[in-house]
Amino acid sequence: MSVDPASLSYEDFVQGIEDRQRRRQLLFREGRPYFVLVSQQFSRADLEGLCDTATAIRRLDRHRDGVDFLRRILHGHRVMNLFAQPSTRTAESFIAAADKLGASTRLVSDMRTSSFAKGETVDDSVRTLSSFFDTIVVRHPDDDFAMRASWALARSGRPIPVVSAGSGKSQHVTQSLLDVYTLRYSFASRGGIDGKRIVLVGDVGRNRAARSLAYMMTKFDVHRLDIVCAKDHLPEGGLLEYISRHGIDVRIHERLAPALEKVGKEVDAVYMTRLQQEWDGDAGGTPDQKGKLGTNEDFVLHPEYAKYLRDDCVIMHPLPRINELPEPWESHPGFVVWRQVRNGMWMRSALLASIHGAADEIRARAARLSLV
Amino acid sequence: MSVDPASLSYEDFVQGIEDRQRRRQLLFREGRPYFVLVSQQFSRADLEGLCDTATAIRRLDRHRDGVDFLRRILHGHRVMNLFAQPSTRTAESFIAAADKLGASTRLVSDMRTSSFAKGETVDDSVRTLSSFFDTIVVRHPDDDFAMRASWALARSGRPIPVVSAGSGKSQHVTQSLLDVYTLRYSFASRGGIDGKRIVLVGDVGRNRAARSLAYMMTKFDVHRLDIVCAKDHLPEGGLLEYISRHGIDVRIHERLAPALEKVGKEVDAVYMTRLQQEWDGDAGGTPDQKGKLGTNEDFVLHPEYAKYLRDDCVIMHPLPRINELPEPWESHPGFVVWRQVRNGMWMRSALLASIHGAADEIRARAARLSLV
Amino acid sequence: MSVDPASLSYEDFVQGIEDRQRRRQLLFREGRPYFVLVSQQFSRADLEGLCDTATAIRRLDRHRDGVDFLRRILHGHRVMNLFAQPSTRTAESFIAAADKLGASTRLVSDMRTSSFAKGETVDDSVRTLSSFFDTIVVRHPDDDFAMRASWALARSGRPIPVVSAGSGKSQHVTQSLLDVYTLRYSFASRGGIDGKRIVLVGDVGRNRAARSLAYMMTKFDVHRLDIVCAKDHLPEGGLLEYISRHGIDVRIHERLAPALEKVGKEVDAVYMTRLQQEWDGDAGGTPDQKGKLGTNEDFVLHPEYAKYLRDDCVIMHPLPRINELPEPWESHPGFVVWRQVRNGMWMRSALLASIHGAADEIRARAARLSLV
Structure with a gap:
C-alpha cells in the first residue's frame, strides 16, 4: 500500500500527486503533512485541525506565558525561505509564523548569488542549502519547482519538509x-x-x-x-x-x-x-x-x-x-x-506546528488555559 | 484637549506635528514616544531620561546577567526595519539595538520586491507589512514617508509605533x-x-x-x-x-x-x-x-x-x-x-525600551546593581 | 617575544603572517585563534582539537538538552557575515554555525548600500560596522581584504575576531x-x-x-x-x-x-x-x-x-x-x-566556539554525556 517517494522517478512522483489515492502517501508522514504542495492534499479534517491550531496559537500569543510557550515549540529549529520569485509580504508572513514558534529563519531571495548561477543542478542546490535547515519554504516562478525540490529531498539522505509558498501561476x-x-x-x-x-x-x-x-x-x-x-x-x-x-x-x-x-x-x-x-x-x-x-x-x-x-x-x-x-x-x-493578512501568519504557524507534530500540544495548552 | 490621530486627515496630522502644542498629543501615548519623527518632539526631560536609559543598558550589557535581563525586555517582539533608502550602518545599528533587547528583527530593503511595485498604495503596503510586526523603523528618500506611514497606521485597526531612521534631506x-x-x-x-x-x-x-x-x-x-x-x-x-x-x-x-x-x-x-x-x-x-x-x-x-x-x-x-x-x-x-557609533546602538535601544514602557524597569535594575 | 599587532604597519602585519614564527603571535590570543586568515596558521594540535569540538557539537545537537546547552554558548553574542563576494551556501553555513551556538547573526552582502560607496576608507567601514558585532566573518574578492580588516580592527579601540570565509583566489x-x-x-x-x-x-x-x-x-x-x-x-x-x-x-x-x-x-x-x-x-x-x-x-x-x-x-x-x-x-x-556540507556547519561552529574559549566546556559536556 505505502509508497516510498525515494524509489520513484520524478515523473512518477508528479503523477502520484495527481492521483487522489497515492497523494496522501507521498505528501504525508505519520499522518502529518510533510510536503505541502497542492490545496487538494488536505482533507476536511486536516483543514478543521489546522484552523483550530491557528486559533489556539493566535490566543496564546496574547499573553507572555503563551508567547514563551510558543517560542519553545520550534526552538533550535531552522527554517529556510527560498524565494526565487520575490514576494516581501508572503516571505515576511512565513518568517513571522516560524519566529513565533521560536524557529530561526533565513530568507534566501537572490538566486543569482547562489551556485545556481555556476551551472549546478537544482537538485544539488536544494540539497546543499537544505543541509543547514530543518524545513524549507519555497516560492518560485516555475510551476514545478516546489515539487522537484520535494522529490530531490525525499530521495536524499537527509529529507526535510517542504512547503510551497506559491508556484508559478498554478497554486498558492x-x-x-x-x-x-x-x-x-x-x-x-x-x-x-x-x-x-x-x-x-x-x-x-x-x-x-x-x-x-x-x-x-x-x-x-x-x-x-x-x-x-x-x-x-x-x-x-x-x-x-x-x-x-x-x-x-x-x-x-x-x-x-x-x-x-x-x-x-x-x-x-x-x-x-x-x-x-x-x-x-x-x-x-x-x-x-x-x-x-x-x-x-x-x-x-x-x-x-x-x-x-x-x-x-x-x-x-x-x-x-x-x-x-x-x-x-x-x-x-x-x-x-x-x-486575512494576520490570519496568514497564524495559519502558517499552525501549518509548521502540524508538520512538526506540535499541533496537539498547542491545542491542549490553549484548552487548559480556557483560551479555546 | 487630546487629539485622536485616527480622526485627522493626513494634512491635519502633518500640521498638528508642526504645532508645538498638538505635537505631543499626536506623537506620544501615555507619556511615552509612539511615533518618533522629528527632533523637536522631545522635551529636555525626555532627552535626559533617554540618556540615562542608554547608560543603564550599556552597563547592563557588560555582564551575563545583564545581557539575559535585557534580552527579556522585548522577547517575542518583532521589529521591522523598512529601509527604502539603503543605509547599512544605520540599519545594523537599529537591528543591534533591538536584538540586544531580545526582539526579533527583519530588514526589508528592496522595495522593488514588495507590492509597492504592483501598484499598491503606500498605506496598504505599510499596513500589510506592519501586520507581522510590533514596531516599524523606516528610512525613505521621501521627506514625508515616515509621517505618512505613522498616519496610515494611526487610523488602522492595529497601530504600531513608528521610528524614523532618516527622511530625505530633512531630519535624522x-x-x-x-x-x-x-x-x-x-x-x-x-x-x-x-x-x-x-x-x-x-x-x-x-x-x-x-x-x-x-x-x-x-x-x-x-x-x-x-x-x-x-x-x-x-x-x-x-x-x-x-x-x-x-x-x-x-x-x-x-x-x-x-x-x-x-x-x-x-x-x-x-x-x-x-x-x-x-x-x-x-x-x-x-x-x-x-x-x-x-x-x-x-x-x-x-x-x-x-x-x-x-x-x-x-x-x-x-x-x-x-x-x-x-x-x-x-x-x-x-x-x-x-x-558616537556605539552610542547610536545604546540610544536606539533606549528609545525602543522607552516606546514600549520598559525604561523605568531598566534604570531601576541598573541602579539596584549599582551600575549607574 | 610577543608582537602587538596594533603597533605594526599594515605591511609589517602582512609580512608577520608570512613568517611562521611571528604568525601565531599575530593571529592567536591566549592560545586561541583570533584572526583566522590562512590554513597554515593551525598546528596539528589545533586541528585535532577543532575536529573533536566539531564532533561534540554534532552529537550534542541531536538532543533537546544538547541543543539548549549549545544555544547558551554564544547567547547575546552578535556575528556579522560581511560577504562582498556573494556565496549563499558559505554564508548560510556560517550563519547556521553561529545560530546553533545561540549567536545573533547578520548577513551584509550588498556593499553598494554601505558607506563604502560614499568614498569612505575600508578601515572606517569595517570599524563602523564592527561596532555592532562581536565577531566578523568576511568574504571578499580581494585577496587581502580579510587581512586588512584584521589589521584595522587590531589597532582600533575595540578589536573583535575576524574569520576569513574565502579571499579572492588565494585561500578558503x-x-x-x-x-x-x-x-x-x-x-x-x-x-x-x-x-x-x-x-x-x-x-x-x-x-x-x-x-x-x-x-x-x-x-x-x-x-x-x-x-x-x-x-x-x-x-x-x-x-x-x-x-x-x-x-x-x-x-x-x-x-x-x-x-x-x-x-x-x-x-x-x-x-x-x-x-x-x-x-x-x-x-x-x-x-x-x-x-x-x-x-x-x-x-x-x-x-x-x-x-x-x-x-x-x-x-x-x-x-x-x-x-x-x-x-x-x-x-x-x-x-x-x-x-562534507554538514561538516562545514559543524566545523564552523567549532571554530567560533574555539575563538570564544568555549571549546573545552563543549567537549567536557559531550564527554560527561558519553557522546564522544
Whole structure:
C-alpha cells in the first residue's frame, strides 16, 4: 500500500500527486503533512485541525506565558525561505509564523548569488542549502519547482519538509488555507462554511489565490460558487469541471454589477482579486506604468454596490489591491481583508506546528488555559 | 484637549506635528514616544531620561546577567526595519539595538520586491507589512514617508509605533539623540551641555545629522553655535531663526581656519560633517568618482588646527567621513567619533525600551546593581 | 617575544603572517585563534582539537538538552557575515554555525548600500560596522581584504575576531578545515589521515578549496599527493614546493584516467573540483552560458572508473559540481560529499566556539554525556 517517494522517478512522483489515492502517501508522514504542495492534499479534517491550531496559537500569543510557550515549540529549529520569485509580504508572513514558534529563519531571495548561477543542478542546490535547515519554504516562478525540490529531498539522505509558498501561476496553497480559516471564522456563528454561497471576482484564471481557494471550497459543502471573470481569464486545467464534479453549483458571469444586482442578497462572501497584469507581455506590473494598472470597470466593487449586498456579507481580498476594492469598503461590517493578512501568519504557524507534530500540544495548552 | 490621530486627515496630522502644542498629543501615548519623527518632539526631560536609559543598558550589557535581563525586555517582539533608502550602518545599528533587547528583527530593503511595485498604495503596503510586526523603523528618500506611514497606521485597526531612521534631506532624529548622548557623556564632569559652545562644520544645509542636532541644541542652554558652512549650503526652512528664537547665539563663518583661530580656545565641541555630494546632480557620490569626493580645504579640520583647540575640546563626526577629519585626529584626547557609533546602538535601544514602557524597569535594575 | 599587532604597519602585519614564527603571535590570543586568515596558521594540535569540538557539537545537537546547552554558548553574542563576494551556501553555513551556538547573526552582502560607496576608507567601514558585532566573518574578492580588516580592527579601540570565509583566489580556510574533519572522520577506523594517499583533481591552481586543503595536508604525515591538473591551471605561489618541503611526495598528472588506472587501488581519497570558469575572461560562469560550463573529459570522474578504485576510497567534492562528478557516484560506499556540507556547519561552529574559549566546556559536556 505505502509508497516510498525515494524509489520513484520524478515523473512518477508528479503523477502520484495527481492521483487522489497515492497523494496522501507521498505528501504525508505519520499522518502529518510533510510536503505541502497542492490545496487538494488536505482533507476536511486536516483543514478543521489546522484552523483550530491557528486559533489556539493566535490566543496564546496574547499573553507572555503563551508567547514563551510558543517560542519553545520550534526552538533550535531552522527554517529556510527560498524565494526565487520575490514576494516581501508572503516571505515576511512565513518568517513571522516560524519566529513565533521560536524557529530561526533565513530568507534566501537572490538566486543569482547562489551556485545556481555556476551551472549546478537544482537538485544539488536544494540539497546543499537544505543541509543547514530543518524545513524549507519555497516560492518560485516555475510551476514545478516546489515539487522537484520535494522529490530531490525525499530521495536524499537527509529529507526535510517542504512547503510551497506559491508556484508559478498554478497554486498558492497557504493563501487558500488562510482564506478557509478566515471564512470559517467569519461564519462561526452562522454554521460554518457549509451551505454558503461565494462570489469570486477577477482574474481567476491567473490568480493563484483564487484558483487555490476554488479547489479548497470542494472540501466543504459550499452551496454555489459564482465566478465573475473576463472570458480571456477563465481558469484552465479543468478547475471548473473539478469543482462541478464535487457537487458545487458553478456559474460564470462576465460583469460584476449585473451579477450582484441579481443574486447579491443571497451571497455570503465576495472574494475580490486584482488583474494579474505582470503576466501580460504588454501591460507589465512596473511602477512606471502605474497609470495603466488596475482592472476595468466590470470587475471593480464600487462602493455603491453595497446596496446589493447584505451587511453580514464577508468582503475578502488576498492583496495587493489596485482599484478593484476601493477604500470606502473598509468601514463595511463584513470587511475582513486586514484580518486575512494576520490570519496568514497564524495559519502558517499552525501549518509548521502540524508538520512538526506540535499541533496537539498547542491545542491542549490553549484548552487548559480556557483560551479555546 | 487630546487629539485622536485616527480622526485627522493626513494634512491635519502633518500640521498638528508642526504645532508645538498638538505635537505631543499626536506623537506620544501615555507619556511615552509612539511615533518618533522629528527632533523637536522631545522635551529636555525626555532627552535626559533617554540618556540615562542608554547608560543603564550599556552597563547592563557588560555582564551575563545583564545581557539575559535585557534580552527579556522585548522577547517575542518583532521589529521591522523598512529601509527604502539603503543605509547599512544605520540599519545594523537599529537591528543591534533591538536584538540586544531580545526582539526579533527583519530588514526589508528592496522595495522593488514588495507590492509597492504592483501598484499598491503606500498605506496598504505599510499596513500589510506592519501586520507581522510590533514596531516599524523606516528610512525613505521621501521627506514625508515616515509621517505618512505613522498616519496610515494611526487610523488602522492595529497601530504600531513608528521610528524614523532618516527622511530625505530633512531630519535624522536618532542621530541627533546619539549626539546629545555623546555630548552629555563627554561633558559629564563639566556641568553637562548647558553653557557650552559648539562649532558645526560642513554641509549643514543638506546634512540631516547636523540639522537635527541644531534643533536638539535648543533644548539645552547652549551658549553659542558657530556654523562653518559654504554660502550655498546654509540651512533652509527657518532652522537658523528657530535656533536664534530659542536664545542661542548663532554665528556663520565661511571658512574653518579663521573661525578656529579666532574662537577655538573657547570652543567645547567641534562637530564635523562631510559634503553631501550625493544630492549634487553633477558630482554624485558613486565610488567611480571617488577621486572627486570630499570637501574643499575650507571645511577640512587639518591636524595642525589642533593648536587652536583646547585638549578637552570634543571632536565629533556622524560618519562616513571622506577627507574632512583626517586620521591623526584619532589620537586627540577629545576624539569621540567611535564612541558616537556605539552610542547610536545604546540610544536606539533606549528609545525602543522607552516606546514600549520598559525604561523605568531598566534604570531601576541598573541602579539596584549599582551600575549607574 | 610577543608582537602587538596594533603597533605594526599594515605591511609589517602582512609580512608577520608570512613568517611562521611571528604568525601565531599575530593571529592567536591566549592560545586561541583570533584572526583566522590562512590554513597554515593551525598546528596539528589545533586541528585535532577543532575536529573533536566539531564532533561534540554534532552529537550534542541531536538532543533537546544538547541543543539548549549549545544555544547558551554564544547567547547575546552578535556575528556579522560581511560577504562582498556573494556565496549563499558559505554564508548560510556560517550563519547556521553561529545560530546553533545561540549567536545573533547578520548577513551584509550588498556593499553598494554601505558607506563604502560614499568614498569612505575600508578601515572606517569595517570599524563602523564592527561596532555592532562581536565577531566578523568576511568574504571578499580581494585577496587581502580579510587581512586588512584584521589589521584595522587590531589597532582600533575595540578589536573583535575576524574569520576569513574565502579571499579572492588565494585561500578558503574553513573549507580546508571541514575537509580535514571529513577525512579524519572517514579514516577513523583506518588510523587517521597519516600515511594516506590522496588525489586532487581539477583546477587546483584557481580552486581555493583545493589550494587550502593542499596546505593543510602538510600538517599530517600524508604519504603522497597526486595532483591531476591541466598544465595551465597548476598552482602558483610556491604551493608545490611548500608541500614537497614538508615531506609529502607530490606527483602531477595531466589526465585522470591513466593516473587512476596506474595507482587507483593505492589511493585512499579522491578530491574532485570543478573548473573555476568564472575567472576566465571569455568563458564566464553565468547561467546563460550553461551549455559551455563544466570541465573536459580529462578531469571527469566517470562512473566506470569505479573499477580503478577500492570500495573504501573516499570521494570528496567541495561543491558546486558541474559535470566532473556524475550522479551515479552517490551510491559509492566512499561518497561523502553531502557529509562534507554538514561538516562545514559543524566545523564552523567549532571554530567560533574555539575563538570564544568555549571549546573545552563543549567537549567536557559531550564527554560527561558519553557522546564522544
